[in-house]
Amino acid sequence: MTRVRTQAGDFAWLVSGYEEARQAFADPRLGRSAPDPDRAPRISDSVLIGGPRGDVETEKAEHERMRRMLVPAFSARRMSALGPHVQELVDGLLDRMAEQPPPVDLREAFSLPLPVLVICELLGVPYDDRAYFRKLADAMTDLADRERAGAAKAELTGYTREILAGKRANPADDVFSDMATMDASDDEIASLAAGLLFAGHETTVNRIDYGVLLMLSNPSQRDALIADPSLTDAAVEEILRMAAPGNHGLPRYAHEDVIIGGVTIRRGEAVIIVTMSANRDERIFPEPDRFDIGRRIGEQQLSFGYAARYCIGASLARVELRSVFTTLFRRFPTLALAVPVEELVEREASLTGGFTRIPVTW
Amino acid sequence: MDDRIADHSTDQSDPADLPRLPFERSNPLDVPEMYRTLRTTAGDPGPHPGG
Numbered sequence: 001m002t003r004v005r006t007q008a009g010d011f012a013w014l015v016s017g018y019e020e021a022r023q024a025f026a027d028p029r030l031g032r033s034a035p036d037p038d039r040a041p042r043i044s045d046s047v048l049i050g051g052p053r054g055d056v057e058t059e060k061a062e063h064e065r066m067r068r069m070l071v072p073a074f075s076a077r078r079m080s081a082l083g084p085h086v087q088e089l090v091d092g093l094l095d096r097m098a099e100q101p102p103p104v105d106l107r108e109a110f111s112l113p114l115p116v117l118v119i120c121e122l123l124g125v126p127y128d129d130r131a132y133f134r135k136l137a138d139a140m141t142d143l144a145d146r147e148r149a150g151a152a153k154a155e156l157t158g159y160t161r162e163i164l165a166g167k168r169a170n171p172a173d174d175v176f177s178d179m180a181t182m183d184a185s186d187d188e189i190a191s192l193a194a195g196l197l198f199a200g201h202e203t204t205v206n207r208i209d210y211g212v213l214l215m216l217s218n219p220s221q222r223d224a225l226i227a228d229p230s231l232t233d234a235a236v237e238e239i240l241r242m243a244a245p246g247n248h249g250l251p252r253y254a255h256e257d258v259i260i261g262g263v264t265i266r267r268g269e270a271v272i273i274v275t276m277s278a279n280r281d282e283r284i285f286p287e288p289d290r291f292d293i294g295r296r297i298g299e300q301q302l303s304f305g306y307a308a309r310y311c312i313g314a315s316l317a318r319v320e321l322r323s324v325f326t327t328l329f330r331r332f333p334t335l336a337l338a339v340p341v342e343e344l345v346e347r348e349a350s351l352t353g354g355f356t357r358i359p360v361t362w
Numbered sequence: 363m364d365d366r367i368a369d370h371s372t373d374q375s376d377p378a379d380l381p382r383l384p385f386e387r388s389n390p391l392d393v394p395e396m397y398r399t400l401r402t403t404a405g406d407p408g409p410h411p412g413g
Protein backbone atom coordinates (compact mmCIF):
# COMPACT_ATOMS: atom_id res chain seq x y z
CA MET A 1 0.00 0.00 0.00
CA THR A 2 1.48 3.31 -1.03
CA ARG A 3 0.22 6.83 -1.17
CA VAL A 4 0.37 8.23 -4.69
CA ARG A 5 -0.88 11.11 -6.70
CA THR A 6 -3.31 10.15 -9.45
CA GLN A 7 -3.12 11.38 -13.00
CA ALA A 8 -5.70 13.98 -12.01
CA GLY A 9 -3.37 15.15 -9.22
CA ASP A 10 -5.44 13.85 -6.31
CA PHE A 11 -4.33 11.54 -3.52
CA ALA A 12 -4.98 7.77 -3.63
CA TRP A 13 -3.75 4.51 -2.13
CA LEU A 14 -2.04 2.24 -4.58
CA VAL A 15 -2.37 -1.51 -4.11
CA SER A 16 0.53 -3.25 -5.80
CA GLY A 17 0.96 -6.58 -3.97
CA TYR A 18 -0.97 -9.77 -4.71
CA GLU A 19 -2.41 -10.54 -1.28
CA GLU A 20 -3.39 -6.93 -0.69
CA ALA A 21 -5.03 -6.78 -4.10
CA ARG A 22 -7.14 -9.84 -3.27
CA GLN A 23 -7.99 -8.35 0.09
CA ALA A 24 -9.03 -5.07 -1.51
CA PHE A 25 -11.12 -6.80 -4.20
CA ALA A 26 -12.88 -8.91 -1.58
CA ASP A 27 -13.62 -6.12 0.90
CA PRO A 28 -17.27 -5.06 0.65
CA ARG A 29 -16.43 -1.70 2.25
CA LEU A 30 -14.55 -0.68 -0.90
CA GLY A 31 -16.89 0.24 -3.74
CA ARG A 32 -17.09 2.05 -7.07
CA SER A 33 -19.21 4.79 -5.52
CA ALA A 34 -17.91 7.33 -3.04
CA PRO A 35 -19.64 8.59 0.12
CA ASP A 36 -19.11 12.21 -0.92
CA PRO A 37 -18.84 12.10 -4.73
CA ASP A 38 -18.32 15.82 -5.21
CA ARG A 39 -15.25 15.79 -3.00
CA ALA A 40 -13.99 12.35 -4.02
CA PRO A 41 -10.43 12.15 -5.34
CA ARG A 42 -10.36 11.79 -9.12
CA ILE A 43 -8.33 9.09 -10.78
CA SER A 44 -8.16 10.66 -14.24
CA ASP A 45 -10.36 12.48 -16.72
CA SER A 46 -11.61 9.17 -18.13
CA VAL A 47 -15.39 8.88 -18.33
CA LEU A 48 -15.19 5.20 -17.46
CA ILE A 49 -12.82 5.18 -14.52
CA GLY A 50 -12.16 8.85 -13.87
CA GLY A 51 -14.09 9.13 -10.63
CA PRO A 52 -16.74 7.51 -8.46
CA ARG A 53 -19.71 5.85 -10.09
CA GLY A 54 -23.14 5.24 -8.63
CA ASP A 55 -24.48 5.91 -5.18
CA VAL A 56 -23.24 4.38 -1.92
CA GLU A 57 -26.79 3.72 -0.77
CA THR A 58 -27.74 1.66 -3.81
CA GLU A 59 -24.47 0.38 -5.24
CA LYS A 60 -24.53 -3.06 -3.66
CA ALA A 61 -28.15 -3.81 -4.56
CA GLU A 62 -27.76 -2.50 -8.11
CA HIS A 63 -24.57 -4.43 -8.61
CA GLU A 64 -26.11 -7.68 -7.39
CA ARG A 65 -29.06 -7.07 -9.65
CA MET A 66 -26.74 -6.49 -12.62
CA ARG A 67 -24.91 -9.74 -11.92
CA ARG A 68 -28.16 -11.67 -11.61
CA MET A 69 -29.13 -10.33 -15.03
CA LEU A 70 -25.83 -11.03 -16.76
CA VAL A 71 -24.01 -13.91 -15.13
CA PRO A 72 -26.32 -16.69 -16.43
CA ALA A 73 -25.90 -15.43 -20.00
CA PHE A 74 -22.11 -15.87 -19.73
CA SER A 75 -21.90 -19.08 -17.68
CA ALA A 76 -18.79 -21.23 -18.08
CA ARG A 77 -20.98 -24.05 -19.44
CA ARG A 78 -22.63 -21.91 -22.08
CA MET A 79 -19.24 -20.52 -23.07
CA SER A 80 -17.57 -23.90 -23.51
CA ALA A 81 -20.52 -25.00 -25.63
CA LEU A 82 -19.59 -22.05 -27.82
CA GLY A 83 -16.05 -23.41 -28.20
CA PRO A 84 -16.46 -25.28 -31.51
CA HIS A 85 -18.08 -22.26 -33.11
CA VAL A 86 -15.31 -19.95 -31.87
CA GLN A 87 -12.84 -22.40 -33.39
CA GLU A 88 -14.62 -22.11 -36.77
CA LEU A 89 -14.36 -18.34 -36.58
CA VAL A 90 -10.66 -18.55 -35.73
CA ASP A 91 -10.02 -20.95 -38.63
CA GLY A 92 -12.01 -18.80 -41.05
CA LEU A 93 -10.16 -15.61 -40.15
CA LEU A 94 -6.78 -17.33 -40.38
CA ASP A 95 -7.73 -18.81 -43.79
CA ARG A 96 -8.45 -15.33 -45.03
CA MET A 97 -5.26 -13.98 -43.52
CA ALA A 98 -3.25 -16.71 -45.27
CA GLU A 99 -4.62 -15.55 -48.61
CA GLN A 100 -3.18 -12.07 -48.17
CA PRO A 101 0.39 -11.26 -49.10
CA PRO A 102 2.42 -10.49 -45.96
CA PRO A 103 3.04 -8.18 -44.21
CA VAL A 104 -0.44 -8.13 -42.74
CA ASP A 105 -1.72 -6.17 -39.75
CA LEU A 106 -2.56 -8.96 -37.32
CA ARG A 107 -4.81 -6.68 -35.31
CA GLU A 108 -6.96 -5.76 -38.30
CA ALA A 109 -6.97 -9.23 -39.85
CA PHE A 110 -7.40 -11.34 -36.76
CA SER A 111 -7.20 -10.11 -33.17
CA LEU A 112 -9.85 -7.43 -33.55
CA PRO A 113 -12.40 -9.22 -35.77
CA LEU A 114 -12.45 -12.39 -33.66
CA PRO A 115 -13.76 -10.97 -30.37
CA VAL A 116 -16.04 -8.59 -32.27
CA LEU A 117 -17.57 -11.45 -34.28
CA VAL A 118 -18.00 -13.55 -31.15
CA ILE A 119 -19.59 -10.80 -29.05
CA CYS A 120 -21.85 -9.72 -31.94
CA GLU A 121 -23.19 -13.24 -32.37
CA LEU A 122 -23.57 -13.86 -28.69
CA LEU A 123 -25.35 -10.58 -27.99
CA GLY A 124 -27.25 -10.52 -31.27
CA VAL A 125 -25.79 -7.30 -32.66
CA PRO A 126 -25.32 -6.95 -36.44
CA TYR A 127 -21.66 -7.53 -37.29
CA ASP A 128 -22.13 -5.07 -40.14
CA ASP A 129 -22.46 -2.28 -37.57
CA ARG A 130 -18.99 -3.03 -36.24
CA ALA A 131 -17.25 0.00 -37.76
CA TYR A 132 -19.86 2.21 -36.13
CA PHE A 133 -19.77 0.84 -32.59
CA ARG A 134 -16.04 0.33 -32.73
CA LYS A 135 -15.63 4.02 -33.42
CA LEU A 136 -17.82 4.74 -30.40
CA ALA A 137 -15.90 2.26 -28.24
CA ASP A 138 -12.64 3.93 -29.24
CA ALA A 139 -14.01 7.36 -28.41
CA MET A 140 -15.35 6.10 -25.09
CA THR A 141 -11.91 5.04 -23.94
CA ASP A 142 -10.38 8.39 -24.87
CA LEU A 143 -8.62 9.52 -21.71
CA ALA A 144 -7.72 12.92 -23.00
CA ASP A 145 -11.10 14.13 -24.21
CA ARG A 146 -13.76 13.67 -21.57
CA GLU A 147 -16.49 15.33 -23.58
CA ARG A 148 -15.87 13.14 -26.60
CA ALA A 149 -15.86 10.02 -24.42
CA GLY A 150 -19.11 11.02 -22.70
CA ALA A 151 -20.88 11.74 -25.97
CA ALA A 152 -19.75 8.40 -27.36
CA LYS A 153 -21.05 6.58 -24.31
CA ALA A 154 -24.45 8.23 -24.68
CA GLU A 155 -24.55 7.41 -28.38
CA LEU A 156 -23.63 3.76 -27.79
CA THR A 157 -26.43 3.48 -25.25
CA GLY A 158 -28.84 4.97 -27.79
CA TYR A 159 -27.70 2.44 -30.36
CA THR A 160 -28.24 -0.52 -28.03
CA ARG A 161 -31.66 0.86 -27.06
CA GLU A 162 -32.75 0.60 -30.67
CA ILE A 163 -31.44 -2.92 -31.00
CA LEU A 164 -33.25 -3.98 -27.85
CA ALA A 165 -36.50 -2.57 -29.22
CA GLY A 166 -35.96 -4.70 -32.33
CA LYS A 167 -35.40 -7.80 -30.18
CA ARG A 168 -38.64 -7.20 -28.36
CA ALA A 169 -40.47 -7.27 -31.67
CA ASN A 170 -38.42 -10.16 -33.11
CA PRO A 171 -36.73 -12.18 -30.36
CA ALA A 172 -33.83 -14.44 -31.27
CA ASP A 173 -31.58 -16.86 -29.40
CA ASP A 174 -29.13 -14.27 -28.11
CA VAL A 175 -28.26 -12.34 -24.98
CA PHE A 176 -29.88 -9.05 -26.06
CA SER A 177 -33.19 -10.86 -26.65
CA ASP A 178 -32.99 -12.28 -23.12
CA MET A 179 -32.15 -8.84 -21.77
CA ALA A 180 -34.98 -7.17 -23.69
CA THR A 181 -37.50 -9.09 -21.59
CA MET A 182 -35.85 -8.36 -18.25
CA ASP A 183 -37.68 -6.55 -15.56
CA ALA A 184 -35.74 -3.30 -15.72
CA SER A 185 -36.04 0.12 -17.29
CA ASP A 186 -35.06 0.60 -20.93
CA ASP A 187 -32.29 2.92 -19.88
CA GLU A 188 -30.85 0.45 -17.43
CA ILE A 189 -30.90 -2.42 -19.92
CA ALA A 190 -29.51 -0.31 -22.76
CA SER A 191 -26.68 0.94 -20.62
CA LEU A 192 -25.83 -2.59 -19.42
CA ALA A 193 -25.98 -3.86 -22.98
CA ALA A 194 -23.72 -1.07 -24.22
CA GLY A 195 -21.29 -1.95 -21.44
CA LEU A 196 -21.19 -5.57 -22.62
CA LEU A 197 -20.56 -4.63 -26.20
CA PHE A 198 -17.67 -2.53 -25.04
CA ALA A 199 -16.22 -4.83 -22.34
CA GLY A 200 -16.66 -7.76 -24.67
CA HIS A 201 -14.02 -6.93 -27.21
CA GLU A 202 -11.35 -4.30 -26.50
CA THR A 203 -9.96 -6.25 -23.56
CA THR A 204 -9.76 -9.55 -25.44
CA VAL A 205 -8.19 -8.01 -28.55
CA ASN A 206 -5.30 -6.72 -26.48
CA ARG A 207 -4.73 -10.08 -24.76
CA ILE A 208 -4.48 -11.74 -28.17
CA ASP A 209 -1.96 -9.14 -29.36
CA TYR A 210 0.07 -9.33 -26.15
CA GLY A 211 -0.01 -13.14 -26.23
CA VAL A 212 1.37 -13.12 -29.76
CA LEU A 213 4.11 -10.65 -28.80
CA LEU A 214 5.04 -12.65 -25.69
CA MET A 215 5.27 -15.85 -27.74
CA LEU A 216 7.31 -14.18 -30.47
CA SER A 217 9.73 -12.70 -27.95
CA ASN A 218 10.09 -16.12 -26.28
CA PRO A 219 10.46 -18.61 -29.13
CA SER A 220 11.23 -21.56 -26.83
CA GLN A 221 7.82 -21.10 -25.22
CA ARG A 222 6.14 -20.85 -28.60
CA ASP A 223 7.90 -24.06 -29.72
CA ALA A 224 6.88 -25.84 -26.54
CA LEU A 225 3.27 -24.87 -27.18
CA ILE A 226 3.35 -26.01 -30.81
CA ALA A 227 4.85 -29.34 -29.71
CA ASP A 228 2.33 -29.90 -26.92
CA PRO A 229 -1.12 -28.34 -27.34
CA SER A 230 -2.10 -29.64 -23.89
CA LEU A 231 -0.09 -26.67 -22.60
CA THR A 232 -2.64 -24.26 -24.07
CA ASP A 233 -4.65 -23.60 -20.92
CA ALA A 234 -1.49 -22.90 -18.91
CA ALA A 235 -0.16 -20.71 -21.75
CA VAL A 236 -3.34 -18.65 -21.74
CA GLU A 237 -3.13 -18.11 -17.96
CA GLU A 238 0.51 -17.07 -18.33
CA ILE A 239 -0.44 -14.64 -21.11
CA LEU A 240 -3.21 -13.22 -18.93
CA ARG A 241 -0.76 -12.89 -16.03
CA MET A 242 1.83 -11.00 -18.04
CA ALA A 243 -0.16 -9.02 -20.60
CA ALA A 244 -0.28 -5.47 -19.36
CA PRO A 245 -1.98 -3.23 -21.88
CA GLY A 246 -3.33 0.01 -20.47
CA ASN A 247 -1.18 1.26 -17.66
CA HIS A 248 -4.12 1.84 -15.30
CA GLY A 249 -5.52 0.25 -12.20
CA LEU A 250 -9.03 -0.46 -10.94
CA PRO A 251 -10.45 2.28 -8.72
CA ARG A 252 -12.40 1.86 -5.49
CA TYR A 253 -13.55 4.23 -2.73
CA ALA A 254 -13.71 3.43 0.96
CA HIS A 255 -17.27 3.55 2.27
CA GLU A 256 -15.92 3.40 5.82
CA ASP A 257 -12.46 3.15 7.41
CA VAL A 258 -10.74 -0.03 6.24
CA ILE A 259 -7.37 -1.53 7.17
CA ILE A 260 -5.54 -3.20 4.29
CA GLY A 261 -1.90 -4.23 4.28
CA GLY A 262 -1.36 -2.57 7.64
CA VAL A 263 -2.62 0.88 6.73
CA THR A 264 -5.92 2.55 7.44
CA ILE A 265 -7.81 3.82 4.46
CA ARG A 266 -10.16 6.51 5.62
CA ARG A 267 -13.77 6.76 4.54
CA GLY A 268 -13.96 8.55 1.17
CA GLU A 269 -10.35 7.90 0.17
CA ALA A 270 -9.54 6.36 -3.20
CA VAL A 271 -7.81 3.03 -3.70
CA ILE A 272 -6.31 1.90 -7.00
CA ILE A 273 -5.79 -1.83 -7.43
CA VAL A 274 -3.07 -2.54 -9.97
CA THR A 275 -3.51 -6.10 -11.24
CA MET A 276 -0.49 -5.89 -13.55
CA SER A 277 1.65 -5.35 -10.48
CA ALA A 278 -0.11 -7.99 -8.34
CA ASN A 279 0.43 -10.45 -11.19
CA ARG A 280 4.18 -9.86 -10.92
CA ASP A 281 4.36 -10.26 -7.16
CA GLU A 282 7.52 -12.28 -6.63
CA ARG A 283 6.09 -13.79 -3.43
CA ILE A 284 3.46 -15.61 -5.51
CA PHE A 285 5.08 -15.91 -8.94
CA PRO A 286 8.84 -16.55 -8.67
CA GLU A 287 10.87 -14.73 -11.34
CA PRO A 288 7.72 -12.84 -12.25
CA ASP A 289 9.10 -11.16 -15.37
CA ARG A 290 9.89 -14.49 -17.01
CA PHE A 291 7.25 -15.71 -19.49
CA ASP A 292 6.96 -19.41 -18.68
CA ILE A 293 4.00 -21.45 -19.86
CA GLY A 294 5.18 -24.32 -17.67
CA ARG A 295 4.16 -22.49 -14.46
CA ARG A 296 1.53 -24.32 -12.47
CA ILE A 297 -0.49 -21.29 -11.43
CA GLY A 298 -4.00 -22.50 -12.24
CA GLU A 299 -6.31 -19.50 -12.41
CA GLN A 300 -4.48 -17.51 -9.75
CA GLN A 301 -3.63 -14.47 -11.84
CA LEU A 302 -5.80 -11.41 -11.17
CA SER A 303 -6.32 -10.03 -14.68
CA PHE A 304 -10.05 -10.69 -14.45
CA GLY A 305 -10.24 -9.13 -11.01
CA TYR A 306 -11.47 -11.14 -8.04
CA ALA A 307 -14.50 -11.69 -5.81
CA ALA A 308 -17.72 -9.69 -6.18
CA ARG A 309 -16.79 -7.94 -9.42
CA TYR A 310 -14.92 -10.84 -11.01
CA CYS A 311 -15.12 -10.44 -14.78
CA ILE A 312 -18.38 -11.75 -16.17
CA GLY A 313 -16.78 -12.48 -19.52
CA ALA A 314 -13.81 -14.44 -18.13
CA SER A 315 -15.03 -17.80 -19.45
CA LEU A 316 -15.79 -16.30 -22.83
CA ALA A 317 -12.37 -14.64 -23.05
CA ARG A 318 -10.69 -17.91 -22.05
CA VAL A 319 -12.58 -19.86 -24.72
CA GLU A 320 -11.42 -17.34 -27.34
CA LEU A 321 -7.82 -17.19 -26.15
CA ARG A 322 -7.52 -20.98 -25.94
CA SER A 323 -8.80 -21.34 -29.46
CA VAL A 324 -6.42 -18.66 -30.72
CA PHE A 325 -3.33 -20.10 -29.06
CA THR A 326 -3.98 -23.74 -30.00
CA THR A 327 -4.29 -22.67 -33.63
CA LEU A 328 -2.26 -19.60 -34.54
CA PHE A 329 1.30 -20.91 -34.28
CA ARG A 330 0.48 -24.33 -35.71
CA ARG A 331 -1.12 -22.64 -38.69
CA PHE A 332 1.65 -20.00 -39.02
CA PRO A 333 4.76 -21.60 -37.48
CA THR A 334 7.02 -18.96 -39.01
CA LEU A 335 4.90 -16.01 -37.86
CA ALA A 336 7.17 -13.05 -37.06
CA LEU A 337 6.89 -9.33 -36.47
CA ALA A 338 7.47 -7.33 -39.66
CA VAL A 339 8.91 -4.44 -37.65
CA PRO A 340 11.14 -4.34 -34.55
CA VAL A 341 9.02 -4.56 -31.41
CA GLU A 342 10.18 -1.04 -30.38
CA GLU A 343 8.46 0.34 -33.46
CA LEU A 344 5.00 -0.81 -32.42
CA VAL A 345 2.90 2.21 -31.56
CA GLU A 346 0.93 2.12 -28.32
CA ARG A 347 -2.60 3.50 -28.22
CA GLU A 348 -1.49 5.87 -25.52
CA ALA A 349 -4.57 7.97 -25.08
CA SER A 350 -6.75 4.89 -24.71
CA LEU A 351 -7.87 3.40 -21.42
CA THR A 352 -7.61 -0.16 -22.66
CA GLY A 353 -4.21 0.46 -24.24
CA GLY A 354 -2.71 -1.96 -26.74
CA PHE A 355 -1.13 -1.24 -30.10
CA THR A 356 -2.39 0.56 -33.16
CA ARG A 357 -1.08 -2.12 -35.54
CA ILE A 358 0.84 -5.40 -35.32
CA PRO A 359 2.47 -5.91 -38.75
CA VAL A 360 3.42 -9.58 -39.19
CA THR A 361 4.97 -11.79 -41.86
CA TRP A 362 5.27 -15.60 -42.13
CA MET B 363 -2.63 -3.21 14.71
CA ASP B 364 0.20 -0.79 15.20
CA ASP B 365 -1.27 2.69 15.50
CA ARG B 366 1.91 4.32 14.32
CA ILE B 367 1.41 2.54 11.01
CA ALA B 368 -2.28 3.28 10.84
CA ASP B 369 -1.64 6.92 11.58
CA HIS B 370 0.25 7.48 8.36
CA SER B 371 -2.98 7.33 6.46
CA THR B 372 -4.29 10.37 8.22
CA ASP B 373 -1.41 12.61 7.35
CA GLN B 374 -2.19 14.99 4.57
CA SER B 375 1.34 15.67 3.42
CA ASP B 376 1.67 17.68 0.28
CA PRO B 377 0.58 15.41 -2.56
CA ALA B 378 3.35 16.98 -4.65
CA ASP B 379 5.84 14.82 -2.73
CA LEU B 380 4.12 11.59 -3.69
CA PRO B 381 4.89 9.36 -6.67
CA ARG B 382 2.64 10.39 -9.53
CA LEU B 383 0.67 8.10 -11.84
CA PRO B 384 1.02 6.84 -14.48
CA PHE B 385 4.45 5.33 -13.85
CA GLU B 386 6.82 5.19 -16.78
CA ARG B 387 7.78 1.96 -18.45
CA SER B 388 10.58 1.48 -20.93
CA ASN B 389 8.79 -1.21 -22.92
CA PRO B 390 5.06 -1.88 -23.18
CA LEU B 391 5.63 -5.60 -22.58
CA ASP B 392 7.07 -4.80 -19.16
CA VAL B 393 5.32 -3.28 -16.21
CA PRO B 394 6.70 -0.05 -14.76
CA GLU B 395 9.76 -0.67 -12.61
CA MET B 396 8.22 1.52 -9.91
CA TYR B 397 5.74 -1.22 -9.03
CA ARG B 398 8.54 -3.62 -8.12
CA THR B 399 9.99 -0.99 -5.83
CA LEU B 400 6.61 -0.44 -4.22
CA ARG B 401 5.96 -4.18 -3.81
CA THR B 402 9.27 -4.78 -2.16
CA THR B 403 8.56 -2.01 0.34
CA ALA B 404 5.04 -3.41 0.93
CA GLY B 405 3.44 -2.24 4.11
CA ASP B 406 5.38 0.99 4.01
CA PRO B 407 2.78 3.62 3.42
CA GLY B 408 5.22 5.87 1.64
CA PRO B 409 6.42 9.41 2.18
CA HIS B 410 5.00 11.24 5.15
CA PRO B 411 5.99 14.32 7.10
CA GLY B 412 9.39 14.03 8.64
CA GLY B 413 9.69 10.94 6.48
Ligand code: HEM
Nearest residue numbers: 199200203204207250303304305308309311312313316317
Ligand atom coordinates in the same frame (compact mmCIF):
# COMPACT_ATOMS: atom_id res chain seq x y z
C1 HEM C 1 -9.23 -10.98 -21.63
C2 HEM C 1 -10.29 -10.25 -21.62
C3 HEM C 1 -10.85 -9.56 -20.41
C4 HEM C 1 -10.22 -9.02 -19.33
C5 HEM C 1 -8.74 -8.97 -19.04
C6 HEM C 1 -11.25 -8.48 -18.46
C7 HEM C 1 -11.00 -7.87 -17.23
C8 HEM C 1 -11.98 -7.50 -16.32
C9 HEM C 1 -11.71 -7.01 -14.99
C10 HEM C 1 -10.35 -6.79 -14.37
C11 HEM C 1 -12.91 -6.78 -14.39
C12 HEM C 1 -13.15 -6.30 -12.95
C13 HEM C 1 -13.26 -4.83 -12.84
C14 HEM C 1 -13.31 -4.36 -11.40
O1 HEM C 1 -13.07 -5.14 -10.46
O2 HEM C 1 -13.54 -3.16 -11.21
C15 HEM C 1 -13.93 -7.10 -15.35
C16 HEM C 1 -15.28 -6.94 -15.14
C17 HEM C 1 -16.23 -7.17 -16.11
N1 HEM C 1 -16.04 -7.74 -17.36
FE1 HEM C 1 -14.27 -8.29 -18.16
N2 HEM C 1 -12.48 -8.70 -19.02
C18 HEM C 1 -12.28 -9.36 -20.22
C19 HEM C 1 -13.26 -9.78 -21.08
C20 HEM C 1 -14.60 -9.57 -20.92
C21 HEM C 1 -15.62 -9.98 -21.85
C22 HEM C 1 -15.38 -10.77 -23.13
C23 HEM C 1 -16.79 -9.54 -21.36
C24 HEM C 1 -18.15 -9.70 -22.00
C25 HEM C 1 -19.05 -10.22 -21.88
C26 HEM C 1 -16.55 -8.88 -20.08
C27 HEM C 1 -17.49 -8.31 -19.26
C28 HEM C 1 -17.25 -7.80 -18.01
C29 HEM C 1 -18.29 -7.24 -17.14
C30 HEM C 1 -19.76 -7.11 -17.48
C31 HEM C 1 -17.65 -6.84 -15.95
C32 HEM C 1 -18.27 -6.16 -14.74
C33 HEM C 1 -18.43 -7.12 -13.60
C34 HEM C 1 -18.87 -6.48 -12.32
O3 HEM C 1 -18.70 -5.27 -12.12
O4 HEM C 1 -19.43 -7.21 -11.48
N3 HEM C 1 -15.19 -8.91 -19.86
N4 HEM C 1 -13.34 -7.55 -16.52
